[in-house]
Amino acid sequence: MRRFVSAIGVLVAAGTLAFAQPAAATQSVAATRAAAPAAEALFEFDYPPAPDRFVVKLTEPDKIQEARDILSGAQRDRTHVLGRIVKRPAPYNPGWQYHLDPTSVSFFTHAIEVCDASPRYVDDHLDEAGGAFLPGLLWCPWGSRLLREVSVE
Structure with missing residues (x-):
């Protein structure tokens, strides 16, 4: 049971970190996505x-x-x-x-x-x-x- 609870804690922590990006990083990703990808x-x-x-x-x-x-x-x-x-x-x-x-x-x-x-x-x-x-x-x-x-x- 303790391992199961630890595993859930790790997943929750990873999910929190994934969504808690600094604003600058989020803007950078958004700017990259907005730019049209090069065809070649x-x-x-x-x-x-x-x-x-x-x-x-x-x-x-x-x-x-x-x-x-x-x-x-x-x-x-x-x-x-x-x-x-x-x-x-x-x-x-x-x-x-x-x-x-x-x-x-x-x-x-x-x-x-x-x-x-x-x-x-x-x-x-x-x-x-x-x-x-x-x-x-x-x-x-x-x-x-x-x-x-x-x-x-």
Whole structure:
């Protein structure tokens, strides 16, 4: 019985804290909700120690926010880029013969080795991608780091 009462107390306390937000925080959330979400956003990442930079397009508001949280440091896990390769260039990612399908992009902490490769290696072996190399065209560069949001032109 004592555990049950303690559990109810914890739930009541959590509920009270959730609704007792400072006015500034509430206004900030309201202002964020009032702003129209971006239809798309571009983010650049690298793959150290290689100097290559690669740009991904995000079209889902929750993924865009997740990328921004990674850049701000609010999200410290799931910071590496993962997505499905499309074997044709994209205008927002010059210099590469491929891009990632915007609807497939997500972020991860750990992934299997079979999908790891540098951007240059993928470009150099693009004709092999989808077979034994990057099965299913799934690419998860383990060392990828989001660097910045790129302005959409």
